Amino acid sequence: MLLEFTVNGVPHRVDTDPEQPLLWLLREQLQLTGTKFGCGMGLCGACTVHIDGAPMRSCTLPAVAAQGRVVTTIEGIGVANGELHPVQSAWLLMNVPQCGYCQSGQVMSAVALLNSNPKPSDDDIDNAMSGNLCRCGTYPRIRAAIHLAASEIQAVSYYDPREQGLDQERSS
């Protein structure tokens, strides 16, 4: 089938099997490799993209479901001119990533959460983020970074635990 949709603001027409998951179409046909393959069953969230603003697992979503829709990937969430989204800035300030493989999906889920809920509680974060696995265990920092993005991100120029009065100790 001929799939017509918008990806990161750019209209695309792509020939694909309608059943091919959107993940592989993005990665292989559009070379948008920031979206990752983790499980193929929608269990880990590494492949999270936004369809019309809603977070979806692209590894199980057939390409046909994107027909006429607006798709946003990790490559497309910066504010403008290659600048970072506030969620990405918070991730950077909190040194969230380790191996980094799951982080595109984590960031996409967090952006979607803050779009719908600008001041999430811990329970809200649990509900929105527990579908995104991280084997390195960056969860405490993800939680802290979401709170940071939601609150004082504009006020913080860079993160140094010692300036926060925590010495080399962090309550996460």
Next chain:
Amino acid sequence: MSVDRRLFLKLSALAGGGLMLGFTLPACSSKPSGFPNQHAGALQANAFLQLTQQGQFILQLHRAEMGQGVYTGMATLAAEELDLSPEQLQIEHAQYHPDFADPEMKLMLTGGSSSIRNSYHIVREAAASFAHILRLAATQLDANLNTSQALPELLSAVKQGGAWAEYLVLAGQISAPDEIVLKSPKDFQQIGQHNQRLDALDKITGKAQYAMDVQVPNALDAVLLRCPQLGGKVLSFKAETALASSNVVKIIEVTDGIAVIAKGYWYARKAAKLVQIEWQTDAAAKLNTAELLIERQHLLDTEEGYEAEEIGNKKDAVGERFEAQYEVPYLAHACMEPLSAIADVSAHKVTLWAGNQAPDVVIGAVAKATGIDKSLISFHNQMLGGGFGRKTLPDYIVQAALISQAAGMPIRLQWSREEDIQHDYYRPSATARLSATIAENNPTSLHSRVSSPSVLGSYLPAVATGLLPGWLPESLPNFAAGVTAKRDYSSTEGLTHSPYQFAYKRCDYVLQKQAMPVGYWRSVGHSQNAFFLESFIDELAHRCQQDPLAFRRHLMAEDEAHTRVLNALESLSRWGQLEANQFQGVAIHKSFGTIVGEVLTLSKGQNGLVIERVDCVVDCGLVINPDIVIAQMESGIIFGLTAALKGKIDVIDGAVQQSNFHDYPLLRLNESPQIRVRILDSEQAPQGVGEPATPPIAPALANALFAATGKRQRALPLSMA
């Protein structure tokens, strides 16, 4: 909001996820001419560092970045001696070169939490040597230049003088100094100060490149069907229907499986479901985890085994005898990145792209498998989407090379999550019996007896054939593996050399030969042995009617370093100062040179027991990047909690029963506790950080659960009920 460049200022990182080799192999690869990744016209002082004609310093990252932070850590070490900030270095994944070999393991290998420990001098020396040459060249170029200023300012002055090209030529003629003076720790500007990760920006914008993301023109996508049962080989197969499936290019029998090659991963996977294969299996297809457990118990009943440690006199083991048996299952690594490799194999050249912890193991194994000389093979390492020891093995890269060779085209091999879990090299399943004698509430002896498969016995034949000289008999690696397996020190590590003093101590290892393929898994033998020992010490404390933390302090009184960690942990965790319905468990363990103590606090509410927080104290010697140390403690704890609460691989008739995250679950964000980390100051040499936080967490949880329920759980995974 733009990124403040100050984000990237200062300090560094630490090692992680892997193994510690108990053997050394000669690095027999013929030395490549020159250094890899050489930039045209650049001044190259040594394998690690170059200065380009544009004035850019380039560092070869000789260790695999798999989340543990070596990308930042190595840059910090080099930057320190070059008077730079780490973010000013351009960093490239190093290709294989003998100068990148680990001084202990004699291999270019990332494992055993050794990266910073074993690079602390090497990388600084490489940088200091380069700095010395650059200063000397400046003197020769222009005696009026002030060579006491910081190196970047000196280089700016040279550039402004207009003789930059001449300067690089001059510097290229100067040999490395015989003696190198390194900066004194009191003068460090970056080490211990820099607190940001250099790879974070790429990893949150989708730009970081993992194996799967490498774009190789004309590479087609391959999947490899293998027998679900261990050791199975192809007897026959039918692929007509699959071959007619859309986008499919080739279907071939290769490396004990059937490779389906297509334009696009999903098309290859879809067609693979249509291939009918008849498998031929052997004795390995009879393995069952339930039977292996019974066999280990029988092995422990025998008098067999290797005495790994004996301290004191057996006659001092007096008093009432108390014994307990513990058990841990096989575990998969479950890196978030399913294994992937790209290979382009022709008659005279092999190019490989993948993420791997051991480039020379990769090159040796691919040379052996393809029959192509090592000197014709180049391996391009990538960011690893997790390693944890899994990527010390070259199996998936060898498969990619063999498929490419057989198909005569470049291919990208992609494993599914199911293949990743079912064809792993597992953390060994192990059984331990610990016994003590107690006289008047004082323990007088400790005897641990453990049975498990040997990781070393599995790893040695898997990698050695490609590393040993060709004239050695083919049987040698297997013979050597058989000999070393029986005494594999990693099977008892942590049970031996414990800080606890007993009048009599002994530790035995009984090898279990029947096994699933086993491999190095974050913290290796410590991952189970800390659970055995620290659970048993807790049991002894209760039997001796003493507080578990005070009991430990008493038993390790002669060990100042352990006592320091335990005391700091007591204060950080507010040990014993509990509210109603709170319960604590403590464990302390040294691995990879680093002591980590953890107290886990449970709280009992409407939904039963919940892990409220984990307090962690670490003594890892001198710290390169404090925040990365904290991150690795958090990481090791959460990784260990998955094993403590969820991890279990079951095998029936040689086939792994688990397949994806629904039946091999990992800890999720909503289950992740609050974690507080305190790093103890130290002027000792840097030690490991990637692994040591994992071993204590399972016993800390088991001990807290005992405090809460009065029920002792002696098998992982634990039940919170």
